Amino acid sequence: MTAEVLLEHGLVVASALFATGLIGVLVRRNLLFQLLAIEIMLNAAGMAFVIAGARWGEADGQVFFIFILVMAAAEVAVGLALLLRLSHRFRGLDGDSVSVMRG
Amino acid sequence: MIDVCRSLPIWLIPALPAAGFVVLALVGARFPRRWVAIVGAGSVGAAAAATLCTAIGFLGRPPETGVIEERLWSWIDVGSFEIGFNLAVDALSLVMIFVVTFVGFLIHVYSTEYMADDSAYSRFFACMNLFVAFMLMLVLADSLFLLYLGWEGVGLCSYLLIGFWYSDPANGAAARKAFIVTRVGDTAFAIALLLLYKHAGTLDIQAAMAWAADNWAVGSGIAVAVALLLLGGAVGKSAQLPLQVWLPDAMAGPTPVSALIHAATMVTAGVYLIARTHVVFELAPTAMTTVAAVGAATLLLAGCSALVQTDIKRVLAYSTISQIGYMFLGLGVGAWSAAVFHLMTHAFFKALLFLGAGAVIISLHHEQDIFKMGGLRRRLPGVFWTFLIGSASLAALPLVTAGFYSKDLILWAAWSSDSGSPWLWAAGAGGALLTAVYAFRLVFIVFFGDERGHVERRPGLLILVPLTVLAVLSVVGGFVETPSALGHVSFFFDLLDPVLPPAHATVAGHGTEVLLQTVVAAITLLGVGLAFFLYVRRPAIPAAVKASPLGAWLCGLWLSGWGFDTLYDRIFVRPFVAVAGLLRADPLDEISSSVARVIAAGNSALSRTQDGRVRTYAFGIGLGAVIAVAVVVLT
Amino acid sequence: MNHVFYLSSAIALLGAALAMACRNAFHALLYVVVSLLAVAGIFFSLGADFAAALEIIVYAGAIIVLFIFVVMMLNLGQRAVNREDDILTPTMWIGPGVLALALFAELVVILIRGAGGSTTGIGVGPKDVSLALFGPFVIGVELASFLLLAGLVGAVYLGSGARSTGGER
Numbered sequence: 001m002t003a004e005v006l007l008e009h010g011l012v013v014a015s016a017l018f019a020t021g022l023i024g025v026l027v028r029r030n031l032l033f034q035l036l037a038i039e040i041m042l043n044a045a046g047m048a049f050v051i052a053g054a055r056w057g058e059a060d061g062q063v064f065f066i067f068i069l070v071m072a073a074a075e076v077a078v079g080l081a082l083l084l085r086l087s088h089r090f091r092g093l094d095g096d097s098v099s100v101m102r103g
Numbered sequence: 104m105i106d107v108c109r110s111l112p113i114w115l116i117p118a119l120p121a122a123g124f125v126v127l128a129l130v131g132a133r134f135p136r137r138w139v140a141i142v143g144a145g146s147v148g149a150a151a152a153a154t155l156c157t158a159i160g161f162l163g164r165p166p167e168t169g170v171i172e173e174r175l176w177s178w179i180d181v182g183s184f185e186i187g188f189n190l191a192v193d194a195l196s197l198v199m200i201f202v203v204t205f206v207g208f209l210i211h212v213y214s215t216e217y218m219a220d221d222s223a224y225s226r227f228f229a230c231m232n233l234f235v236a237f238m239l240m241l242v243l244a245d246s247l248f249l250l251y252l253g254w255e256g257v258g259l260c261s262y263l264l265i266g267f268w269y270s271d272p273a274n275g276a277a278a279r280k281a282f283i284v285t286r287v288g289d290t291a292f293a294i295a296l297l298l299l300y301k302h303a304g305t306l307d308i309q310a311a312m313a314w315a316a317d318n319w320a321v322g323s324g325i326a327v328a329v330a331l332l333l334l335g336g337a338v339g340k341s342a343q344l345p346l347q348v349w350l351p352d353a354m355a356g357p358t359p360v361s362a363l364i365h366a367a368t369m370v371t372a373g374v375y376l377i378a379r380t381h382v383v384f385e386l387a388p389t390a391m392t393t394v395a396a397v398g399a400a401t402l403l404l405a406g407c408s409a410l411v412q413t414d415i416k417r418v419l420a421y422s423t424i425s426q427i428g429y430m431f432l433g434l435g436v437g438a439w440s441a442a443v444f445h446l447m448t449h450a451f452f453k454a455l456l457f458l459g460a461g462a463v464i465i466s467l468h469h470e471q472d473i474f475k476m477g478g479l480r481r482r483l484p485g486v487f488w489t490f491l492i493g494s495a496s497l498a499a500l501p502l503v504t505a506g507f508y509s510k511d512l513i514l515w516a517a518w519s520s521d522s523g524s525p526w527l528w529a530a531g532a533g534g535a536l537l538t539a540v541y542a543f544r545l546v547f548i549v550f551f552g553d554e555r556g557h558v559e560r561r562p563g564l565l566i567l568v569p570l571t572v573l574a575v576l577s578v579v580g581g582f583v584e585t586p587s588a589l590g591h592v593s594f595f596f597d598l599l600d601p602v603l604p605p606a607h608a609t610v611a612g613h614g615t616e617v618l619l620q621t622v623v624a625a626i627t628l629l630g631v632g633l634a635f636f637l638y639v640r641r642p643a644i645p646a647a648v649k650a651s652p653l654g655a656w657l658c659g660l661w662l663s664g665w666g667f668d669t670l671y672d673r674i675f676v677r678p679f680v681a682v683a684g685l686l687r688a689d690p691l692d693e694i695s696s697s698v699a700r701v702i703a704a705g706n707s708a709l710s711r712t713q714d715g716r717v718r719t720y721a722f723g724i725g726l727g728a729v730i731a732v733a734v735v736v737l738t
Numbered sequence: 739m740n741h742v743f744y745l746s747s748a749i750a751l752l753g754a755a756l757a758m759a760c761r762n763a764f765h766a767l768l769y770v771v772v773s774l775l776a777v778a779g780i781f782f783s784l785g786a787d788f789a790a791a792l793e794i795i796v797y798a799g800a801i802i803v804l805f806i807f808v809v810m811m812l813n814l815g816q817r818a819v820n821r822e823d824d825i826l827t828p829t830m831w832i833g834p835g836v837l838a839l840a841l842f843a844e845l846v847v848i849l850i851r852g853a854g855g856s857t858t859g860i861g862v863g864p865k866d867v868s869l870a871l872f873g874p875f876v877i878g879v880e881l882a883s884f885l886l887l888a889g890l891v892g893a894v895y896l897g898s899g900a901r902s903t904g905g906e907r
Contacts, residue, residue, distance in 0.1 A: 002785035003739035004859040008849045013747040013780070015849070017754055017773075019842040024758035025721050026834030029825050032763055032812075034717070036770055036805065040754050043797065046789075047777055054784040057858040059870040062789045063878070066871065069796050070882040074889030076801050080808050081896035087812055094825065099715030725837050732844040 010051035017044035031086065031093045035079050042072045108160030111153060113173045113190045116200060117243060119150040121236035124229050131225030143228025144211035147235050151204035161197055162598075169193050169601035170309070172245060179248075186306065191245035195602045198443060199242035199375055202450045206367045207235045209569035213458050214359040216565035217465060221357075227267060231363065234260035238368050242375060247296050247306045250376075254292070254340070257369045258285050264364060265356040277355040284349040288339015292376075295332030298325070299383075312382040319386050330383045330390030334397070337373030341427045344401045348667045350424055351408075354416040358461030361416060366423045366457050367450035374430045374446050378439050378603060385437070385604075391522050395435020399530035402428030404665055406537030410544070411661045414471045415460045418545055421664070422497060423453055425534060429513050432531055436523040438516030439603035440596045445509035448580050452496035452506055455573035459490035462566050463549060467556040473545065478554035486562060487550045489570040494546045496577040498539040498631060501624035505581030510535065511620055512584070518619055519612075528619070535623055539630025540637075547638040586620065587613065739783045746779035761822040763809050767802060774798040785861030 017040060024037025046068040053061015083093070090097050123146025131139055161171065171192040178188040192200075211231060218227050234257055241253025266278030300306050302325060303314040319326040337343070342350035353365050364370070377384060377394065384391055402425045409421035426449050433442035464471055466483060480487045496506035514535070518528040584595035596605065637645050648654040660666055689696075712719070753773030760766040774797045781790035871879055 002857075002859045002861050003743040003783040004856050005740055005743050005784075006856045008852070009747075010743075010780075010784070010857070011849050012846055013751065015842055015845040016751050017777075018845075019838040020751065020754040020758060022725055022841065023831070023834045023838045024754075026718055026725065026837065027826070027830055028758070029718065030763070030822060031717075032805070032809065033758070033766060036766060037758060039797075039801065040757070040770065040773065043774065043777060043793075047780065050781055050786045050789050051784065051857070053862065054786055054857040055855060057860045057862060059862050059866040060875075062786055062862060062867045063870050063875050065786075065789045066792065066867075067878055067882055069792055070886060073796060073801060074885050076804055077889045077893040078896065080804060081893040084808065084811065085896055092821070093812070093814075093818075094821075095718060096716050098717070102713060102715030722834070722837070725834075725841065729837060729840050729844065732841065732848070736844050736847050 007051065007055045010054075011048055014044045014048040014051060017041075017047065029095050031083050031095045031098075034095060035076065035083065038079075039072060039076065042068055042075075046072075105160055105163035108156045109164060109171075111156050111160065113157060113171065113192055113243065114175055115153045116150050116157065116204070117190075117236050117239035119146045119153065120232040120239065122146060123232035124236060127225050127229035127232060131229055134225060136219070136224055139225045139228055140215040143225075143232055144208065144215055146232055147204060147208045147211045150235065150239065151208045154200050154204045157192060158197055158201060161192060161194075186246055186248045188249065189245045190243040191308075192243065193602050194598045194600075195375070195378060195443065196242045198447055198599070200239055202447055203235060203238050203242065203368050206450050206454050206573070207231075207238075207363055209572055210359050210363045210367070210454060210458065213362075213461070213566055213569040214357075216563050217359055217461055218357060223267070227264075227357065230260055230263045230267070231360070234264065234364060234369070238372075241372060245308055247299070247308055247311065247380075250308070250379075251292065251296060254336075254372065254376075255289065257364070257372065258282065258289065258340075261285075261353070261364050261369055264360040265353045267356050267360065271355075274355040277349075277352040281349040281353045284346050285339045288336045288346055288373075291332045291334075291339070292336025295329050295336065298329050298332065308379060312380065315386060316382050319383075321386050322388055323386065326383055326386040327389050330380075330387035331393065333376060333380055333383065334390060334394055337376045337431075338397060339373070340376070341370050341373030341431070342424050343373070343397050343427060343431055344404065345667070347401060347405065347424050348664065348671060351417050351420045351664060354414070354420050358416065358457055358464060361420070362454045362457030362461070365420065366453040370423060370427060371430070371446045371450065374427065374434065374442055377431075377434045378443055381434075381439050381603060384434070388522065391435050391437065393435070394431055395517070395522065395527055398428045398431025398433070398435055399527050399534075400428075401425065402432065402534040403530055403537070406534050406541065408661045408664045409541040410537060411658050413473055413662075415463065415473050415476070415545065415549065416457070416471055418473070418541060419453070419456055419460060422456075422538070422541065423449075425538065426453065426497070429510060429531065429534065432517055432527060433513035436513075436516045436520040436527065438513060438520060440599045440605065441509065441512035441516050443599060443603065444584055444595055445506075445513055448496065448505040448509040448577070451573055451580050452493045452504075452577040455489060455493035455570060455577055456497060458566070458570055458573065459486050459493060462486045462562045462570065463490075466558050466560060466562060468559045470556055473548045474555075476549045476556045477552040478550070479556070479558070480550040482554070482558045483550075483561065485567045486570065489567075489574040490550065491546055492574040492577055494542040496581075498542040499535060499623075499627050500631070501620075501627060503578060505577050505579070507624075507627075508581035508585055511586060511623065514623055515586070515616055515619060519615070532623055532626055536626050536630045536633075539627045540634045543631050543634035544638050547634060551639055552642075586616065742783040743780055746776045746783060749773070750776035750780065761819045761826070763814050763818065764806075767805050767809065771798050771802050774802070784857055785859070787861065788864040788867045 021037045021039075021041030021044060024040065025034050028034050028037065046065040049061040049064040049068070051061070053059065053065075086098055087093055123142050126142055127134075127139060131142070134142070157171075173190045173192075175188045175190065177185060179186040211228070214227065214231065218224060221227060237253045237256030237260060239253075241250055241257060244250035244253060262278045262282040265281050266275045268274050269278075296306060299311055299315075302318075303311045305311050305314065315326065315329075339346045350365060350370065354361055356365070384394065405421045405424035405428060409418050409425060412418040412421060426445070430442040430445050430449070433439075433445060463476060463479060463483065463486060466479075466486075467476060470476065492504075496504040498504075499506040499510045501507050510531075514528055514531045517523045517531050518525065582592060585592045649658050663669065712723075750773045753769045753771075753776060757766045757769035757773065760769060774793060778790040778793040778798070781787070781793060
């Protein structure tokens with residue numbers, strides 16, 4: 001009752017999700033959207049693990065998905081806290097305005 | 104008594120002034136002046152007493168080998184290379200330490216009054232004590248390596264004391280000049296030491312000399328090389344041609360310094376060195392001839408220069424160069440003992456002359472131009488009489504002065520010795536005329552004629568007593584060795600005989616000797632008379648000569664010391680400065696600094712990419728990922 | 739179940755793309771939720787039930803809710819949407835688009851070249867995952883807990899902005 005798809009198909013989908021997230025990070029100047037795009041990229045990476053795990057019928061893929069999940073949760077907590085602070089300080093969410101550390 | 108004296112350790116002699124230096128250098132600035140004077144002069148006086156004691160022990164019960172050795176400790180011990188810190192006293196060093204400590208003590212006593220107004224009183228005595236310690240180290244060393252330590256040490260003290268009044272840049276320049284010019288000679292000396300060590304395998308003086316005598320043939324190339332290099336060192340230290348240029352400028356130091364370092368002791372270290380290594384020189388006739396030629400040329404050139412100087416100290420400086428030229432002449436013809444004898448008498452009368460000049464200078468409130476002096480005979484009788492005795496000794500006035508006996512021996516050796524020649528004798532005799540003229544020119548201009556300077560203060564007892572003692576020594580110092588025609592006292596030569604062999608005489612003839620002595624004595628008296636005529640009776644004649652074109656040219660040439668300064672400036676200093684100017688921008692560093700510049704350019708280029716935007720960085724990371732994966736894909 | 743996989747994949751990609759193109763933050767979040775739920779569907783279809791459940795609970799639930807809270811706190815309204823319109827010009831898409839497409843193309847090339855094979859069709863249930871987690875990967879679990887703790891501390895510190903002293907003013 002489980003699907004038997006080609007490994008390539010699953011991984012292509014994960015790659016496409018990753019690429020979509022990458023476009024989001026690069027295009028959006030709004031820090032909130034950038035964080036969201038990063039979530040999508042992380043999710044795509046986790047998905048690749050799960051698919052690869054399913055290819056071999058092993059639990060390792062899901063274990064690493066869980067690790068990624070944990071990391072994403074921690075990252076989002078800190079990232080959103082930073083975002084709040086930045087929005088107070090720079091009166092907005094424009095990432096390009098936060099460029100005090102230019103060389 | 105003799106046993107007590109023999110048991111006195113020799114190391115005390117250099118250690119006492121060294122201790123004086125340490126005390127004065129560390130806490131001297133906080134001492135009252137009286138204490139500084141007591142420590143400074145007292146330490147040298149104690150060294151003189153120790154010397155006296157050592158001399159009594161040495162003469163009372165001479166050691167069988169002729170040397171009292173004292174092994175202190177091992178200084179350097181690396182593999183087979185071992186240098187001990189050992190002292191040795193033989194007759195030659197005994198004479199030297201006698202001169203250094205006694206003349207040094209008198210000059211220190213003199214300095215306590217002479218320098219009384221100076222703010223750096225303790226620094227002066229610290230340096231002087233250090234100098235005496237190094238000088239004693241030099242003459243007491245039993246190895247050439249230790250001798251070199253003392254050699255460099257006295258050079259250092261010379262530098263410190265020439266530049267004593269360092270706030271005037273000219274004094275600093277004079278000090279540097281002295282240091283750098285002597286360094287040229289020191290380098291030659293160091294190479295000689297290395298050569299000697301390479302061949303003989305030891306730097307112990309006695310062992311190395313014995314080895315050289317056994318292994319080197321007379322006239323062999325290596326012996327000549329070593330002898331010439333040693334001569335180079337001696338020439339630098341003793342201000343002989345061609346390295347004599349530093350000594351006249353060294354008069355920038357205080358007058359007691361000129362008396363002690365630049366007349367009596369340090370500058371004669373070159374003579375001591377050659378006498379000490381005479382074995383090598385005897386193996387190298389070429390080098391001997393060179394020594395004699397250098398001495399003869401120097402004594403004539405410096406004598407001419409002394410004739411026209413107007414600064415009282417510069418007259419004496421050129422005179423010193425000239426007199427050391429005599430010593431070199433003596434060394435060059437193998438008359439080792441005569442040279443050392445002249446060294447001793449010269450130390451007496453030249454120290455006396457410098458101290459007398461210092462007394463005049465300080466009485467006239469630091470006036471050094473002899474033409475602004477005059478008629479001081481009545482104002483400063485004590486200084487006048489002692490100065491007159493010193494000048495007479497310098498001019499070698501016959502029979503009554505020490506200078507006559509020592510100079511006569513050198514001239515006789517120049518005529519009679521194997522390596523001597525009438526030419527060398529003629530040079531010495533001509534020098535005797537010059538010496539008499541310039542010595543009495545000084546006396547007549549400074550002490551006779553109209554009073555020109557204003558005597559501000561009269562010298563005190565601490566100045567007059569050393570002058571008197573030195574004046575007595577300048578007279579009686581010669582009676583320890585008299586020629587055969589005049590009593591034939593040979594105490595001095597007998598003393599030195601185990602160390603320094605007598606000169607080989609070929610044309611020995613009693614009649615010739617007396618004849619030559621008479622001729623030289625006549626020349627000297629002629630010179631004195633000439634000086635009297637020119638500078639007392641007819642002062643217009645020298646003025647007229649000076650006014651004539653040729654006279655003015657010669658006068659200018661001699662005043663500048665034959666233009667050696669200009670010559671060296673042209674061929675050494677200016678090219679060096681030019682090269683230094685070229686290298687100032689560090690052309691070779693361009694190689695390394697260009698790397699730095701490329702990196703700096705890369706930095707500024709790359710830092711422009713760092714615009715502080717997260718998106719740009721993310722783009723960079725993405726681009727990097729694309730490229731990295733592309734590498735995987737395409738390969 | 740293969741249809742479920744492909745359908746979910748399409749929805750996930752579409753949701754993600756719409757979220758990235760959307761001006762309104764709230765709408766974007768909803769698109770992301772849809773995308774995440776679709777990914778959960780993919781996991782279900784592959785038999786990774788546990789991962790699918792976590793995807794829904796943690797991602798679509800907790801994380802996105804956190805985003806929603808922040809959006810509400812910032813009180814972004816129509817003004818923010820207009821602002822997004824200002825700074826999001828069409829030309830901006832070109833560079834990142836090309837870059838992302840290049841990366842995607844490269845990945846596809848690698849994947850096609852790769853060993854291939856298909857998924858087994860055998861489900862890997864929570865029991866297997868748990869056995870693996872607390873068996874061989876127990877150190878990873880511990881490290882993950884450290885990471886969460888650090889994230890917690892950091893978030894609390896950064897969140898308490900009023901007390902801060904550095905560089906705020």
